[in-house]
Amino acid sequence: MTSADWHLYDRNGEMTLHMTGDWTALALGNALDRLSAHLGERGMVQRVDLSDLGRVDTAGALALLQFVPKEVDIDCGPREDLRRLIELVRPALYTETPPRRGSGGIVGFFDRFGRQVVQLGGEAYAMLEFTGRLIAALGRTFFHPRRLRVTPLVAMMQDAGVNALPIVFVMTFFIGAVIALVGTNLLTTLGVEVFTVQLVGVAILREFGVVIAAILLSGRSASSFAAQIGSMRMNQETDAMQVMGVDRFDALVIPRVLAALLMMPLMTFCADIGGIAGGLLVSWATIDISPVFFIQRTLETVNIKHFWIGMSKAPFLAIVIAAAGCRHGLMVGGDVQSLGRNVTSAVVQSVFMVIMFDAIFAVLFMVLDL
Incomplete structure (x- = not known):
């Protein structure tokens, strides 16, 4: 490795810079400081001669171009590699900084609004492509x-479904207890506290059981x-899978989507049991409705259609939640900030879609008189 060096001389009235040695990150030394001092005394160069230059990397090319105006002729001699390297590095040095956009006033408002619309359109297109x-x-x-990977599927079913059953039961237990408590306080003033049973049964079986299970699946x-x-x-690792010819959707997305699809009805059923158990306990403690009477009245007055309406939402919500998580996972870049941003977006988007589609289902079932 030869140290980077240079010679500055006047040739036919042109200030010529003749470069020698290896202009690499390890061989630059103090050549840049000396060159900067000489150019400060004698002015800018009009010609650069690289015919005797040794090895060059991007650091050396960038350091060289810092002292050479854009319009100056650079003589690379027979070195075609130098010419390609300079063409590669020069745009990074002379790229103009975009003007700073106004952040206030009516112009700034429309600028931000337009950017949000464009971002929303790109998000919608990416979602349709993933779907x-x-x-x-x-x-x-x-x-x-045979394309289905059974081992990841079973592992995801245990992780996403079986391990979540205790917390689903506990959460809906307290939700059912709160519904029964509020219903008892309201209906007692009207003298019809016995209708607390129907309130708990319809609310849990039709709405809260599947929604709470879906929100917990999202989180x-x-x-x-x-x-x-x-x-x-x-x-x-996903790039390595692609190089090996492994389809990322078959290996990563399909097992997770199917696991959520298979386990969401079980989680919803567990949520229904927990919610009714919570309502039963509160009714027994506050208005002295015995567990036997509570269960018997639930079976007599709460139509089974409410259970099937709640269960019919479970597969669709499971696909939406799993797809949102997998899509944002595939959108992660190479930094931790991107990982955190997409994990947060996956949870927020899945919870939003659960609430939105539950409202759509509610309107649809109302129109169908179900």
């Missing part, structure tokens, strides 16, 4: 069951799916 690829992958798995599994796939993206 199409997910449907195609599910179709391939349906027609070719536990959507974030987990996004973090797992995102960490694989950061470690370039």
Whole structure:
């Protein structure tokens, strides 16, 4: 390795800079400081001669171009590699900084509003693209069951469903208790406290059981799916899978979506049991409705259609939640900030979609008189 050096001389009235040695990050030494001092005394160069230059890397090319105006002719001689390297580095040095946009006033408002609209459109397009690829992958798995990876599927079913049953039961137990307590206080003033049984049964079976289970699935599994796939993206494991010819949807997305699809009805059923148990306990403690009478009146007065309406929402919400987690996991870049941002977005988006689609289902069932 030869130290970087230079010679500055006047040739036919042109200040010529003749570069020698290796202009690499390890060989630059104090050549830049000496060159800067000489140019300060004698002015800017009009010509650069690189015919005797040794090895050059991007650091050396960038250091060289800092002392050479854009319009100056650089003689690379027979070195075609130098010419390509300079063409590669020069745009990074002379790229103009975009003007700073106003952040206030009516112009700034419309600027931010327009950017949000464009971002929303890009998000919608990415969601549609992911949905199409997910449907195609599910179709391939349906027609070719051997593509399904059973071991990841079972592992995800245990992680997303079986391990979540205790917290689902506890949460809906307290939700049912709160519904019964509020209903008891209100209906007692009207002298019809016995209707607390119907209130708890319809509210839990039709709405709160499936919604609470879906929200807990969003908080536990959507974030987990996004973090797992995102960490694989950061470690370039998904790129390695693509190089090996492994389809990322078959290996990462399909097992998680199917696990959520299979376990969400079980979680909803567990949530229904927990909610009714909470309402039963509060009714027994506050208005002295015995457990036997509570269960008997529930079976007599609460139509079974409310149970099936709640269960019919479970598969659709499961697909929405799992898809949101997997999609944001695949959107993770190479930094931790991107991972955290997409994990948060996965949870927020999945919870939002659960509430939105539950409202859509409520309107749909009302129109159908169900």
